[in-house]
Amino acid sequence: xxxxxxxxxxxxxxxxxxxxxxxxxxxxxxxxxxxxxxxxxxxxxxxxxxxxxxxxxxxxxxxxxxxxxxxxxxxxxxxxxxxxxxxxxxxxxxxxxxxxxxxxxxxxxxxxxxxxxxxxxxxxxxxxxxxxxxxxxxxxxxxxxxxxxxxxxxxxxxxxxxxxxxxxxxxxxxxxxxxxxxxxxxxxxxxxxxxxxxxxxxxxxxxxxxxxxxxxxxxxxxxxxxxxxxxxxxxxxxxxxxxxxxxxxxxxxxxxxxxxxxxxxxxxxxxxxxxxxxxxxxxxxxxxxxxxxxxxxxxxxxxxxxxxxxxxxxxxxxxxxxxxxxxxxxxxxxxxxxxxxxxxxxxxxxxxxxxxxxxxxxxxxxxxxxxxxxxxxxxxxxxxxxxxxxxxxxxxxxxxxxxxxxxxxxxxxxxxxxxxxxxxxxxxxxxxxxxxxxxxxxxxxxxxxxxxxxxxxxxxxxxxxxxxxxxxxxxxxxxxxxxxxxxxxxxxxxxxxx
Amino acid sequence: xxxxxxxxxxxxxxxxxxxxxxxxxxxxxxxxxxxxxxxxxxxxxxxxxxxxxxxxxxxxxxxxxxxxxxxxxxxxxxxxxxxxxxxxxxxxxxxxxxxxxxxxxxxxxxxxxxxxxxxxxxxxxxxxxxxxxxxxxxxxxxxxxxxxxxxxxxxxxxxxxx
Numbered sequence: 001x002x003x004x005x006x007x008x009x010x011x012x013x014x015x016x017x018x019x020x021x022x023x024x025x026x027x028x029x030x031x032x033x034x035x036x037x038x039x040x041x042x043x044x045x046x047x048x049x050x051x052x053x054x055x056x057x058x059x060x061x062x063x064x065x066x067x068x069x070x071x072x073x074x075x076x077x078x079x080x081x082x083x084x085x086x087x088x089x090x091x092x093x094x095x096x097x098x099x100x101x102x103x104x105x106x107x108x109x110x111x112x113x114x115x116x117x118x119x120x121x122x123x124x125x126x127x128x129x130x131x132x133x134x135x136x137x138x139x140x141x142x143x144x145x146x147x148x149x150x151x152x153x154x155x156x157x158x159x160x161x162x163x164x165x166x167x168x169x170x171x172x173x174x175x176x177x178x179x180x181x182x183x184x185x186x187x188x189x190x191x192x193x194x195x196x197x198x199x200x201x202x203x204x205x206x207x208x209x210x211x212x213x214x215x216x217x218x219x220x221x222x223x224x225x226x227x228x229x230x231x232x233x234x235x236x237x238x239x240x241x242x243x244x245x246x247x248x249x250x251x252x253x254x255x256x257x258x259x260x261x262x263x264x265x266x267x268x269x270x271x272x273x274x275x276x277x278x279x280x281x282x283x284x285x286x287x288x289x290x291x292x293x294x295x296x297x298x299x300x301x302x303x304x305x306x307x308x309x310x311x312x313x314x315x316x317x318x319x320x321x322x323x324x325x326x327x328x329x330x331x332x333x334x335x336x337x338x339x340x341x342x343x344x345x346x347x348x349x350x351x352x353x354x355x356x357x358x359x360x361x362x363x364x365x366x367x368x369x370x371x372x373x374x375x376x377x378x379x380x381x382x383x384x385x386x387x388x389x390x391x392x393x394x395x396x397x398x399x400x401x402x403x404x405x406x407x408x409x410x411x412x413x414x415x416x417x418x419x420x421x422x423x424x425x426x427x428x429x430x431x432x433x434x435x436x437x438x439x440x441x442x443x444x445x446x447x448x449x450x451x452x453x454x455x456x457x458x459x460x461x462x463x464x465x466x467x468x469x470x471x472x473x474x475x476x477x478x479x480x481x482x483x484x485x486x487x488x489x490x491x492x493x494x495x496x497x498x
Numbered sequence: 499x500x501x502x503x504x505x506x507x508x509x510x511x512x513x514x515x516x517x518x519x520x521x522x523x524x525x526x527x528x529x530x531x532x533x534x535x536x537x538x539x540x541x542x543x544x545x546x547x548x549x550x551x552x553x554x555x556x557x558x559x560x561x562x563x564x565x566x567x568x569x570x571x572x573x574x575x576x577x578x579x580x581x582x583x584x585x586x587x588x589x590x591x592x593x594x595x596x597x598x599x600x601x602x603x604x605x606x607x608x609x610x611x612x613x614x615x616x617x618x619x620x621x622x623x624x625x626x627x628x629x630x631x632x633x634x635x636x637x638x639x640x641x642x643x644x645x646x647x648x649x650x651x652x653x654x655x656x657x658x659x660x
Contacts, residue, residue, distance in 0.1 A: 049622070049623050052624070065513070068513035068623075074544070150548075150603060154549055154604060155552075158549040158552055171541075171543065172543050
């Protein structure tokens with residue numbers, strides 16, 4: 001698949017790093033003598049070390065500390081860890097107030113993350129085209145050309161951030177979710193402040209779905225074929241099959257919609273999902289054990305979720321889902337954007353419902369920790385994070401310290417699929433053609449559709465130049481092009497373009 | 499609701515080694531009593547995002563504080579910045595110049611702004627602040643204090659940072 005049959009005699013084109021995804025990634029294309037793409041690899045070059053960051057800490061610190069794993073979706077880690085610790089402590093059920101506050105926090109995270117991705121990261125590609133001037137393809141360019149869209153994106157983000165701040169207690173590094181529940185209600189004033197904005201936010205979310213759908217409709221041939229691949233799907237769903245992004249049972253379907261597994265308790269995930277490693281990347285490759293590594297890989301995230309569920313339990317988003325699936329199963333990678341906006345609308349509908357719950361402002365905050373310790377203090381917390389299924393698994397020692405930890409983040413689930421999409425795009429756009437910035441961006445567009453988060457949360461000034469290397473089969477660097485942080489392009493001295 | 503006229507917005511992940519320089523500088527300012535100042539707001543976040551443009555509304559001046567990779571800033575450097583629309587796509591996060599530009603686009607104008615860049619060396623998850631970063635943090639504090647005092651100075655007095 002990503003390995004060429006005859007790697008000797010191939011040349012290597014590397015894109016390093018990928019812009020507009022977190023951290024440091026690199027794409028390598030191996031071309032043959034005729035410039036045909038034979039091999040595509042998405043490298044993750046930074047060692048994450050998540051597990052070693054967590055092991056040895058007391059369990060009550062974990063829901064707070066894991067937020068530092070990711071600057072984009074800290075709330076997802078906060079809640080997945082909380083759910084796992086609940087189980088490890090033997091807490092069977094949390095109070096309704098805790099459930100409502102946690103769900104509100106989570107759907108606020110979904111909403112603001114989806115808004116960021118669509119309005120900030122992807123709409124520039126979709127509105128201006130993949131070959132357009134690179135300096136226009138960002139939120140600044142969108143703000144200049146489509147000021148209303150940019151403004152809506154900013155204000156949707158702000159609303160989601162306010163939901164998080166009020167439920168988590170702080171703007172960043174929130175502490176709202178604790179073992180057994182939460183540590184605060186919303187006040188009636190806070191609730192009313194959010195509720196007053198709901199009609200406008202719903203309207204903008206509905207418009208965003210319309211924009212995503214219309215972009216697709218304007219160029220269906222491009223959207224249908226760009227980086228497209230048939231895959232299985234994995235997500236949690238509510239036990240009755242409804243979309244539920246906070247809690248549920250594991251379900252997997254194949255590319256034709258046939259059920260591969262359903263109703264599976266997330267506590268047994270390790271018996272269903274296996275991970276394999278490859279020597280050229282730190283990111284593992286998960287697959288369904290029952291199918292094996294070659295055919296058991298799958299996709300997660302919005303495109304998986306809207307097709308894996310039987311229905312969306314909110315009317316406006318379900319109506320949009322029906323339109324989305326009108327022609328049958330959707331495998332187009334760029335359809336992630338449309339599905340993401342359907343989910344954003346759903347999240348806003350859920351937020352509206354949760355704000356009307358009396359338990360949001362009154363009721364018990366947390367369940368007590370049982371006096372009798374479970375024989376084995378271990379728990380799994382699974383949540384549908386903005387990018388897809390997020391699994392946290394912990395084992396606690398008698399001294400209350402974490403003794404074992406395993407995290408499977410959304411981007412890891414999509415690892416094989418991203419490689420497949422890169423290869424599909426590379427075959428379509430790079431075969432026998434000159435390697436230009438615009439063409440390279442096609443690969444980035446395919447990766448961005450998955451909204452990956454490659455290493456999380458460092459952003460220091462001066463990072464993220466874009467580098468393209470062309471290396472011959474003899475190991476010699478043949479060409480090297482840089483795009484600097486201020487937008488300048490530079491070809492390394494002595495290098496000749498293709 | 500009125501906002502404090504001066505904003506110090508520090509960016510960084512406290513658990514990523516020298517990426518913590520921005521939040522740590524803010525802690526130092528709090529230690530100097532600036533957290534209680536009515537005319538100054540101290541904010542921190544992991545990364546700069548589009549919604550931070552809304553935090554600039556109503557400000558007379560903004561100081562962004564961030565860690566910088568080696569080669570980007572020498573030790574500690576305070577620089578006046580302007581909105582910049584020549585930015586490439588880079589990560590989920592925005593540069594301060596892009597935040598200013600978004601603010602200008604949605605509100606018509608952005609406040610005067612500066613960046614205090616503090617050079618870091620190591621950004622690994624779970625790592626401590628490096629020894630060079632500690633020195634650079636100490637060098638950055640007087641720059642931040644001078645910026646704050648200068649904001650409060652009467653108009654027409656000597657300009658230190660333009």
